[in-house]
Amino acid sequence: xxxxxxxxxxxxxxxxxxxxxxxxxxxxxxxxxxxxxxxxxxxxxxxxxxxxxxxxxxxxxxxxxxxxxxxxxxxxxxxxxxxxxxxxxxxxxxxxxxxxxxxxxxxxxxxxxxxxxxxxxxxxxxxxxxxxxxxxxxxxxxxxxxxxxxxxxxxxxxxxxxxxxxxxxxxxxxxxxxxxxxxxxxxxxxxxxxxxxxxxxxxxxxxxxxxxxxxxxxxxxxxxxxxxxxxxxxxxxxxxxxxxxxxxxxxxxxxxxxxxxxxxxxxxxxxxxxxxxxxxxxxxxxxxxxxxxxxxxxxxxxxxxxxxxxxxxxxxxxxxxxxxxxxxxxxxxxxxx
Ligand code: UDP
Ligand code: MG
Numbered sequence: 001x002x003x004x005x006x007x008x009x010x011x012x013x014x015x016x017x018x019x020x021x022x023x024x025x026x027x028x029x030x031x032x033x034x035x036x037x038x039x040x041x042x043x044x045x046x047x048x049x050x051x052x053x054x055x056x057x058x059x060x061x062x063x064x065x066x067x068x069x070x071x072x073x074x075x076x077x078x079x080x081x082x083x084x085x086x087x088x089x090x091x092x093x094x095x096x097x098x099x100x101x102x103x104x105x106x107x108x109x110x111x112x113x114x115x116x117x118x119x120x121x122x123x124x125x126x127x128x129x130x131x132x133x134x135x136x137x138x139x140x141x142x143x144x145x146x147x148x149x150x151x152x153x154x155x156x157x158x159x160x161x162x163x164x165x166x167x168x169x170x171x172x173x174x175x176x177x178x179x180x181x182x183x184x185x186x187x188x189x190x191x192x193x194x195x196x197x198x199x200x201x202x203x204x205x206x207x208x209x210x211x212x213x214x215x216x217x218x219x220x221x222x223x224x225x226x227x228x229x230x231x232x233x234x235x236x237x238x239x240x241x242x243x244x245x246x247x248x249x250x251x252x253x254x255x256x257x258x259x260x261x262x263x264x265x266x267x268x269x270x271x272x273x274x275x276x277x278x279x280x281x282x283x284x285x286x287x288x289x290x291x292x293x294x295x296x297x298x299x300x301x302x303x304x305x306x307x308x309x310x311x312x313x314x315x316x317x318x319x320x321x322x323x324x325x326x327x328x329x330x331x332x333x334x335x336x337x
Contacts, residue, residue, distance in 0.1 A: 012043035012095030013116065014171065018085030019061065019103035020051040024210035026060045029103055030071070036109040038070075040116070047072045048103070049089040052079030065321045073321035080315040082214070087179040088315055090171075092323065098174045100167050100184075104211060106134070107166040108204040115168040115201060124173050124196035127159070127188045128166035128203030135207075151227060157189050159200060166203050170196075180314050182222050240299025248292030255285035 015033055022029070030046070037044040048061045050073060058075055065071040074088050090098055097119050101107040111128065118126040135141055144163050152159050162185045169191065177183075177190050192198050258281045265271040265278070273279045 010042055011097050011116075011119065013037055013040065013045075013097050013099060013112075014089075014093035014095040015044065015046045015099045015101065015109075015112075016049065016086060016089030016093060017047070017101055017103045018049045018051055018082050018089060019053065019057055020079060020082070020085070020214055021053045021055045021057055022103045022211060023053075023055045023057045023060055025104050026057060026064065028209075029105055030061075030064050030068075032105070033101075033109045034068070034070075036112050040113065042116075043095055045070050045072055045093070045095060047074065047089045047092055049074045049085040049092075050076060051081065051085040052076050062321055069322055072323055073319075074317055075319040075321075077316040077318045081182075083179050083182055083184040084315040086165075086184045088317065090174045090177075090179075092320075093171055093174070094324075096171055098169050098171050100165055100169070100187075102165045104208050106206050106208055107164075108206065111166060111201075111203045112168070115166075115203075118199055118201060119168050119170065122197065123199045124170045125188055125191045125198045126168040127161075127198065127200055128164040129161040129200050130164050130205035131160075131202045133161075133205050147223060147227070151186075151189070154227070155189050157192055159188060161200075162186065162188065164203065164205075185223065186227075240302070241296040244292045244296030244299060248289045248296060251285045251289030251292060255282055255289055258282035258285060 015037060017029070017033075019026070033046055037046065046068075048065075048071065050058045050061060058073070061071070061073050065073050072092070074092055076085065076088070086100055089100070097116060099112055099115070101109070107128070115126040115128075133141055144161075148160060148162055151157075151162060165184070167187060169187065173191050173194070173196050174187075176194065177187060179187070183190070188198050258278050261278050262273050262276070262282050265276075266273050
C-alpha cells in the first residue's frame with residue numbers, strides 16, 4: 001500500500017467490476033479506470049471478478065494484473081450472476097470506499113471523482129442516475145422506469161435509477177449487505193434501511209461498445225420477485241406470523257362469539273341447535289383459526305431458515321490474483337479471521 005493518510009481526502013478506493021465474457025472490453029476498461037483512479041492521489045485497487053467467463057476474459061484480466069499490482073482478480077468456478085460477482089468483489093475489497101461499476105464501458109469512470117467528493121462530504125452511499133440512458137426504450141428503459149417508480153412508491157425511497165451499477169459506498173456498509181438473486185440493484189434501499197446517508201447524482205451512460213447484454217427478458221420477472229422479497233424483508237409486508245396470526249385471531253374471535261351464541265341460545269332460549277348455521281360457523285371458524293395460526297407459524301419458521309441460509313457463501317472461488325492476504329475461499333466470509 002502506498003502513502004495513505006492525508007486528512008479526509010486520503011480514503012482509499014476499491015473499484016469492483018463484475019465481468020462475464022467481456023474480452024474486447026477489458027483493455028479499454030482497464031485503461032479508463034486506471035487513468036482516473038491513478039490520478040486521485042489516494043490508495044486504490046481495481047478488483048475484477050471473473051464470473052465464469054468462457055471467452056478468454058480471465059486470461060486477459062490476469063495479464064493486466066501481471067503488469068499492475070493494483071489490479072486484483074477473483075476467479076469464480078462458474079457463472080454465478082452479476083449480483084454474486086459484485087458481492088464477492090465487495091467482500092474482497094480492502095480500502096475505505098467501494099466503487100461498483102459494469103465491465104462493458106457503459107458506465108464512465110470519469111464520474112468517480114465527483115462521487116468520491118460526495119463521500120468526502122459525509123454521505124455513505126452515492127448512487128448514479130443514468131438520466132441520459134443509452135439503451136433501447138421498449139425492452140429496457142420503459143420497464144425499468146415503471147419498476148423504479150413502483151419500487152420508490154413501495155419503499156418510500158426516492159430513487160430514479162436502481163439499475164445503475166455505478167455507485168460509491170463506504171466499505172463497512174457495503175460489506176454488511178447480503179446480496180443474492182438480483183439484489184445488487186437494491187443496494188441503496190438496503191443501505192438506507194440500515195441508516196446509510198444516501199444521495200443520487202446524475203452520471204454518464206454510454207451504449208455498449210463490444211459484446212451484447214448478458215440478460216434476456218427473464219430478468220424483469222426475477223427483479224419483480226426480488227422486489228416482493230425485499231418488501232417482505234424490510235417489513236413492508238407483515239411477517240407470515242403476523243398476517244396469518246391476524247386472520248387466525250379474527251377466526252377465533254368469531255368462533256368464541258358464535259360459541260357464546262350457540263350456548264346462550266340452547267340454554268337460555270332452549271333452541272335446538274342441531275344443524276343451526278351458528279353452530280356451523282362456530283365449528284368452521286374454530287378450525288380455520290387453528291389452521292391459520294399453524295400456517296403462520298410454519299411460514300415464520302420457513303422465512304427464518306430461508307434468510308439464515310443466505311448467510312452461506314453464495315459462490316465458489318477458484319483463484320485469487322494479487323491479493324495480499326491468503327484467503328481461504330472455502331471458508332464462509334463471515335467466519336474468516
Ligand atoms: N455480468 C456478470 N455476470 C453475469 C452477467 C453479467 O458478471 O452473469 C456483468 C457483465 O459482464 C457486466 C455487468 O455485469 O460487466 C452488466 O451486465 P450487462 O451489461 O450484460 O447488463 P446490462 O448493462 O444489459 O444491464
Ligand atoms: Mg451493460
